[in-house]
Amino acid sequence: MSRELGPVDHGRLLEALEIEARVLGEVAHTASAEAPVPTAPGWTVRELVRHVGSVYGVTLGWLREGRKPAQWQRGPRQDETVADHYAVARDAVIAELAAHDPADHAATWWPADPTYGFWRRRTLHETLVHRVDAERAAGTAHPAVPADLATDGVDEVLTLYFGHRLAVMGLAGTRLGTVGVQTGGHSWIARAGPDRMEAWRCSPEEAEAADELVSGEPANVYLWLWGRAAPTAVISTGGHDLAAQLWALLRLATR
Incomplete structure (x- = not known):
């Protein structure tokens, strides 16, 4: 019996990955390879595709070798184009x-x-976020993110990156406090401070009792947490300092 850790079941995740990975490749093919990626400063579409292909390669290393690969495969072989490298790894x-x-x-x-x-x-979420990046580079004003996937992505970025990855990186907040997050019928609390970084699912009442509360449409909250949406894309109540700290810490963890 498979374990479902998020709001979306694993069958849907795999189906969505196949779609998102195909669309990312198609968008990258139609856009200029040298087009800048506004949501990932310093990257071009070519570098974006190279990065995602490398992430796929690292994932295969974990799965096939049972450990993190010794080093990233930063780019295609000499006889491969970036697009071919991406497609093969995908x-x-x-x-x-x-x-x-x-x-x-x-x-x-x-x-x-x-x-x-x-x-x-x-x-899936690595691909989805970078598909949005590719579409922004190609000039798509408002890339679509399915609500169920966005809600699942909010759960992942909070529990995995905020609640785990930041501690592994040795990063912590400077202000102690809690931020409630609500979207798609689900609620979470993220608590930060100099000696703790944790996030968990909670009831709506618990989220609303946090020091600050961030809410909005699933796609907006998801992209905001990933640094792909402006602060005005979400509704923040009870103050802004702790929500800003949450956003800044996640930017460090997810870059």
Whole structure:
């Protein structure tokens, strides 16, 4: 029986990954390779595609070798184009994930979930966020993000990156306090401070009792937490300092 850690089941995650990875490749093909990516300063579309292809390669290393690869494959081989490198890695990682039950054991960088399901979710959201980046580079004004995937992504970025990744990186908040997050019928609390960084799902009442509350449409909250939307994309009540700290810390964890 597969373990479902988020609002979306693993079958939907894999299906969405296949769609998002295909669309990202199509958008990158139609955009100029040298077009700047406004939501990822310093990157061009070419660098964006190279990055995602490399992430797929690293994911395959975790799955096939049972550990983090010794080094990233930063780019295509001499006989490969960036687009070919991306396509080969994309097809390989999707095939590997599809060939295993999400509950099957797999090495991961999150002790709470050592399964193939972790990588279905992580690979989807890596792809989805960068598909949005590619569409922004191509001139799409408001890239669409399905509400169910956005809600799942909010859960992932809070529990995985805020609640785990920041501590691994040795990063912490300077102000102690809690931020409630509400969207898509789900609620969370993120608590930061000099000696603690944690996030968990909670009741609506608990979220509303936090020091500050961030809410909005799922796509807006998701993209805001990933640094892809302006502060005005979400509604912040009870103040702004702790919400700003949450956003800034996540920018460090997810870059």
